[in-house]
Amino acid sequence: MSQDPHHPPPDPGTVRLTLSVNGAEHELRLDSRVTLLDALRDELGLYGTKKGCDQGACGACTVLVDDRRVLSCLTLAAQCEGRQVSTIEGLSADGRLHPLQEAFLRHDGFQCGYCTPGQIMSAVALLREGRTGTDDEIREFMSGNICRCGAYPNIVAAIREVAGEGAR
């Protein structure tokens, strides 16, 4: 049933691309159907970005592409050629937690932790978007990230704290 690995059939669906993730460039040869999410996880071993629905409804797979938050499950890897992809692994690359990561820890903004990378990447973008003026604004613009454990009030508190520090 499996193919002879020495004579693979020509596959017109394969694409070659350079993916820039957290500042590092990766040469990939992928099936054109592979999403950015699956490329990050299965090809690059970056398991910090999570799959919660694979349908663009939960936000667990949120990453930044050219500093804007995108759902990596609805983005094809092939669309990201020449763009900068940032994931949770890049946030604490120097071994020190990002202020948002520390605030999530301090405010217990998670329980099972599965949605957390997506929440934090969304929050990073939220600060840049200037959508942290009020608690209601934070709630509204964090509503693309489901937390089934229900840590929402603590997530808002963590983001509010970091936004407040930025303002000072």
Add this chain to the structure above:
Amino acid sequence: MTMTRPVIVGAGVDRVDGPLKVAGAAPYSSDIDLPGMAHVALVRSTIAAGRVTRLDTGAAEQLPGVLAVLTHHNAPRLATGPATNLGPTPPPPLQDDRVRHHGQYLAVVVAEKPYQASAAARAVTVEYEREEPVLRIEDPAGEVRTDPFGMDSARGDSAGALAAAEVVHEATYVTAENTNNPLGLFATVAQWSGGRLTVHDATQWTSNTCQTLAQMFGVPESAVRVHAKYVGGAFGSGLRVWPHVVLAVMAARTVGRPVKLVLSRPEMFTGVGHRPNTVQSLRLGAARDGRLVAIEHEALQTVAMDDENMEPVASASASAYACPNVTTRDRQRRLNIPCPGSMRAPGEAQANFALESALDELSYLLDMDPLDLRLRNYAEVQPQFGLPWSSKALRECYQVGAERFGWSRRDRRIGAMRDGRWLVGYGVAGVSYLWWQVHCEARATVGRDGTAYVRSAATDIGTGTYTVMRQLSAELLGLELDQVRFDLGDSDMPWSPQAGGSGLTGALGNAVHAACRELIRAFLRTVVNDSASPLRGCTIDDVTVSGGRIHHRADGKLGESFVAILARHGLDELTADGVSDPPDPQEVGLAPAGAFAAKFVEVHVDPELGLLRVPRVVSVVDGGRILNEKLARSQIIGATVGGIGQAILEETVTDPRTGRIANANLGDYLVAVNADIGEIDVTFVGEPDRLTPVGTKGVGEVGLPGTAAAIANAVHHATGKRIRSLPITIDELLD
């Protein structure tokens, strides 16, 4: 021995698994990557009842990367799994040609890449002989099981008391099917190696998964090891060994390679349980002064054709209030549906909505404040057995809650309170959560470097077990937090029950307590005849621990460190095991109490648009001794959010003709998002429970029940509309 370092326990210590989680570095089972790993995709039934007449896998087998396709024709025959305290194991999959529900697994595809497996699964064609499915809870074609849990109860003469009651309220309450939907897609990684099986799974119960897989695949338990270090939520859906876990193990054995199976979100609706919908009839009888004279509660719920779900609903009403005449009855109707299962506060989430809504309705018939009605019928002793509670501070929950919420500002008239265009309603509900504790084991070691290693096969599904057990171990051994490692999530560790029923912290905490005491005894035995030891001849009652030392209670200087004892006796470490078993209530003369809670809710309703908002929920909880207030608070917040979902958003919709779930995704199955949640105020009251040394009462579930009833009661207060069916939707609120 006494505990001398209360500062470690109770304090709001940050989650010890937190740094990994915020860095995205905590490995959930779907993140496990093994060399040579293949991937599994599933083929599911597209009918709800009948027989498979033809399964064509030829096209799938020819697709790139495909390694194997398993169906009931070529799958190995498996033994049934063991019965547990939650009932039988789900029947093993792919054993025959019967179709019992839409979404049942019919074939398994193994391929090199996940997308190759998915593509091949779509290429499998199935033909069926269809039968008429039984799909609706009210369909008389479905067999009804009477008293399926053996927990139906009757005390006094409820029928007679109702006939004679001065005031009677009778109504039917309906709750929708809900789906657990932990955000972590359930995943199983399985690897066979030399007759030994290693599994990484999203389970709440590694010990049971180990025993079940061993029995099904005919290997000794010692040859099976199940890991669940991090679980991306579960809320009850990880309590059983569901068929996909078995299929992953089967696939790994077939292809002789490690495999990974990750359920899709739609598969999470059909394969890992759900909260069953219910129809409940309530009859309350009361005297004019508000004293309850009768409660009759009858609950009908759904269950699968070929599987069981242990979920008593009505029986929770037998112990909630002081009432001499109470009858509770549970019924289950068998349907062609995926088997229901536990979902956070199983049974009580549905029962509490009915009972606490009915009490609110009764309060209007009596022209009585609904809070006063509950206090009037406060159960000072456990009403079924007449025993004193091991702890109960529900009265304080009501009092503190009323104060924090501002209940006295409530204008009792319907629709009298407004905030601009919004009608404002206040509602209250009480919660008497049932007690649950089972056998648990733990092991504790102190080594030559003076640090401790404590472990058990338990799981931490986000509840905080890693953290609170480390705190507790540190306290019990007189060590600092950073001198203790607590590990879990490995079936090779001492046997643990499920993280479920709000029972793990109690069971495991007491096992850890026993293990740590045994360990101190082991140190004392080591020096019992040691003339060099100031602890020579001491028993555990003579000593206490602090600063890494065991010393006399009366004289802190008279003692020595763990390290000194080990060094002088040439030992690398000492290890001891501890066991906890639930106490016998009759023997101790106390009724074991679960947690209690009072919920106060404010709702805003826009009568023109039918919009319903919940800006404020005040929860006051008697959870016994709280090991970590920060994490316990998160449990109550999260459960309250779940309760808001149950109340106003969540409903799994099954097509009544085909049995297909019509909203099996997170776009159409609505759960609460951040903007749905307002202020959630949480306060803990009460004392350590008297029943066990550790004194905890589980707080994982008590925050959910009461939320829906308090919301429905507040909606009635705001609008005059009595909604007896969950979820409460816009159409029901439009004038």
